[in-house]
Amino acid sequence: MYIFKAGVVGAGAMGAEIAQVISYSGLPVVLKDVDQAMLDKGMARIRDIYQRRVDKGKMSAGEMQSKLDLITPTLTYDGFEDVDIVIEAVPEKMSIKQRVFAELDEICPEGTIFASNTSALSISEMAAATKRPAKVIGMHFFNPAHVMKLVEVIPGLDTSQETVDDVVMFAESLRKIPVVVQECPGFLVNRLLMPYLNEAVKALEEGAATAAEIDERMTAFGWPMGPFTLMDMLGLDICYDVGMYLYQEYGSRMEPAKLFAKLVQAGRLGEKSGAGFYGYGDQTDEPVKQFIKELQESGEVKTGTEFSEERLMMPMINEAVLCVTEHVANVNDIDMAMIAGTGMTYRGERMGPLQLADTLGLDYVLQKLEEFTAKYGERFRPARLLRTKVRAKHLGKKVGKGFLEYA
Numbered sequence: 001m002y003i004f005k006a007g008v009v010g011a012g013a014m015g016a017e018i019a020q021v022i023s024y025s026g027l028p029v030v031l032k033d034v035d036q037a038m039l040d041k042g043m044a045r046i047r048d049i050y051q052r053r054v055d056k057g058k059m060s061a062g063e064m065q066s067k068l069d070l071i072t073p074t075l076t077y078d079g080f081e082d083v084d085i086v087i088e089a090v091p092e093k094m095s096i097k098q099r100v101f102a103e104l105d106e107i108c109p110e111g112t113i114f115a116s117n118t119s120a121l122s123i124s125e126m127a128a129a130t131k132r133p134a135k136v137i138g139m140h141f142f143n144p145a146h147v148m149k150l151v152e153v154i155p156g157l158d159t160s161q162e163t164v165d166d167v168v169m170f171a172e173s174l175r176k177i178p179v180v181v182q183e184c185p186g187f188l189v190n191r192l193l194m195p196y197l198n199e200a201v202k203a204l205e206e207g208a209a210t211a212a213e214i215d216e217r218m219t220a221f222g223w224p225m226g227p228f229t230l231m232d233m234l235g236l237d238i239c240y241d242v243g244m245y246l247y248q249e250y251g252s253r254m255e256p257a258k259l260f261a262k263l264v265q266a267g268r269l270g271e272k273s274g275a276g277f278y279g280y281g282d283q284t285d286e287p288v289k290q291f292i293k294e295l296q297e298s299g300e301v302k303t304g305t306e307f308s309e310e311r312l313m314m315p316m317i318n319e320a321v322l323c324v325t326e327h328v329a330n331v332n333d334i335d336m337a338m339i340a341g342t343g344m345t346y347r348g349e350r351m352g353p354l355q356l357a358d359t360l361g362l363d364y365v366l367q368k369l370e371e372f373t374a375k376y377g378e379r380f381r382p383a384r385l386l387r388t389k390v391r392a393k394h395l396g397k398k399v400g401k402g403f404l405e406y407a
């Protein structure tokens with residue numbers, strides 16, 4: 001099916017950026033929100049993105065206007081009667097997402113694809129609220145959506161192969177890299193990223209290092225942004241919600257660090273609220289230091305632990321191995337998704353977590369995970385496949401065979 005027109009529901013940061021991406025590809029798009037102020041803010045964000053292209057000499061003012069003319073902001077479902085795909089980017093609450101899809105079911109033609117930009121929630125559960133489960137799919141963009149190349153495409157239990165193929169083609173037409181991921185909580189990238197981010201917060205609240213020190217070390221390691229800068233960009237409320245959902249679904253290895261709840265309750269939601277792990281404008285990070293002191297004094301968190309790059313990387317690698325075991329995606333797709341979704345590199349080379357494990361040596365990774373399990377607990381328990389590989393002497397690059405094969 002060719003997509004001639006799209007709809008986006010929710011004009012927050014992600015919804016607006018997705019609408020910008022669609023208009024940039026030359027397709028008309030209707031952008032709906034329930035709140036005029038949000039809609040105005042979303043349109044201003046889109047205009048800003050285009051304006052920066054004009055300022056950089058990558059686009060003329062006339063081209064910018066013709067792209068902007070492709071976007072119709074609306075507070076109603078007017079214009080959704082003839083869309084071929086709708087992408088919802090409303091708040092991360094299953095009930096809201098189901099309500100939006102149920103409303104759209106009454107307005108859109110039978111053939112319209114319903115895609116969700118959810119960070120973690122079940123596509124199958126959303127599909128159950130519609131009369132077209134074969135047409136419901138996950139289409140997960142990464143922040144900032146107009147920059148990051150990855151789109152995770154997630155079929156639910158009832159999604160048809162035709163819908164998957166259509167959405168893969170659509171994502172390619174948006175100049176994105178689609179990776180099909182089997183449905184599981186957090187899908188692929190958030191499932192791998194959250195344990196890494198969470199471990200950074202644990203190291204911070206345990207006094208192992210400051211946020212700035214950890215950020216500096218992780219950017220030196222090869223990440224485009226340190227974990228705290230990234231979380232402040234994503235929104236701590238979003239990180240916390242995703243974290244709580246993963247904890248509910250996967251159990252104790254995903255238990256969110258205590259500091260998350262404190263910061264969210266205090267309204268420190270990251271860049272968007274002017275304060276998160278860092279302070280912006282006239283805000284400082286003094287309250288964060290105070291929360292950490294309270295957590296330590298009350299005995300709610302450990303103290304005296306150590307920070308190392310490996311402490312953050314090992315949970316991510318381990319989760320990637322679990323994803324291989326569960327066939328969430330194949331080894332190459334897992335690595336590619338992490339590179340295209342988060343920009344991860346190692347020693348100047350684009351490298352995903354499984355190739356990184358091969359590079360470090362799987363015996364070394366196993367040894368580190370065992371060491372961390374003894375020191376910090378069960379969340380580091382090595383994935384069974386890792387042990388099997390080590391026992392079979394598939395130790396990674398140094399022997400030509402690990403998760404990948406090397407000449």
Ligand code: 3HC
Nearest residue numbers: 049052119141142143144147148224225233234341342343
């Ligand atoms: N917030 C929003 N946009 C930002 C930003 C921020 N904090 N920092 C940079 N950007 C935008 C810039 O405005 C610029 O946009 P433009 O092209 O329209 O001018 C663009 O990113 C590139 O910025 P720079 O030229 O300054 O380039 P950098 O080299 O500094 O790269 C980056 C910025 C692309 C954001 C890079 O740091 C990066 O790749 N960071 C990692 C981001 C990441 O991991 N995203 C995935 C998170 S997980 C997720 O989104 C899933 C969700 O479900 C939670």
